[in-house]
Amino acid sequence: MPTPDAGASDRPAAPRSAGRGRPPDPAKHAAILAAARRLFFSGSIQALNIEAVARASGVSKVTVYSHFGDLQGLIRAVVLLQRSEMTAALDDLPSGQRGLRQALIELGCALMGFLSSDDYVALQRMLASLAGQENWLGTLVYRDGAEATRDRLAARLAEASARGDLRAHDSRLAAEQLLGMWQGIQTTGLLSGGCPRPNAEELRRRVECGVEVLLRAYAPEGMDRKIDRSV
Structure with a gap:
């Protein structure tokens, strides 16, 4: 898996466009992020994957990808959110x-x-x-x-x-x-x-x-x- 882009923005991820004419759903974005955070801090990298996050947040894998791009983007969003809160x-x-x-x-x-x-x-x-x-x-x-x-x-x-x-x-x-x-x-x-x-x-x-x-x-x-x- 490639290293994330070091020049990317350090702000918490905003919902990506869900497709032409379909604005992203903030509630789904928050649910995905919350599920990813629980899995991220579970202490098991095996538990943290797009399929598990989708299942835990009640959305499809396609929806997870549309909001965060890939697993690295999702993990980075979790880290940025935690840092922002602290x-x-x-x-x-x-x-x-x-x-x-x-x-x-x-x-x-x-x-x-x-x-x-x-x-x-x-x-x-x-x-x-x-x-x-x-x-x-x-x-x-x-x-x-x-x-x-x-x-x-x-x-x-x-x-x-x-x-x-x-x-x-x-x-x-x-x-x-x-x-x-x-x-x-x-x-x-x-x-x-x-x-x-x-x-x-x-x-x-x-x-x-x-x-x-x-x-x-x-x-x-x-x-x-x-x-x-x-x-």
Whole structure:
């Protein structure tokens, strides 16, 4: 199976035309995407195919193809939708230390909620088992998931720097540092079964601590001791 086009749009897939004079059905599009997501995070690549998705969503295979093109297009749509939901806090990043802090905390809680979920663990174990066999899948998930999330966060940090809310810095490195502080060694523990899944309170505490470190490290000159922690 060929590698997906790296130049394709990173927005969640919109319904394709179902044929001349037949507009695409948004309800069917949503049903197909929901079914594909369930199968994608089931942890079994064998369960994820066009026929299974069509059966689970109550449509024909032709309908699935007409909406998403092929299996890679369908999987990419699932990845983009998941990423869009997790990074919604970055859509309209507010100005000022208080607004920036709250938006980053919202992003971190959404992201860490997913990265500690059974869905994520099942996906990572599946990708590890397929390493060297279905390389296109791991490349797609990394490029359109983790890497694109890092880049989107970096872009927002760069905008904050341009506004004067943060001092000038390497925004891509800062984004990786923040994501790394949030995750710590948790993923290793969850994948190996060596640690229990953290609860929401533990995740939020980790997220808030990471945000505090970043805001202090890149606070504008003279403001590093005046960070507003109110939310």
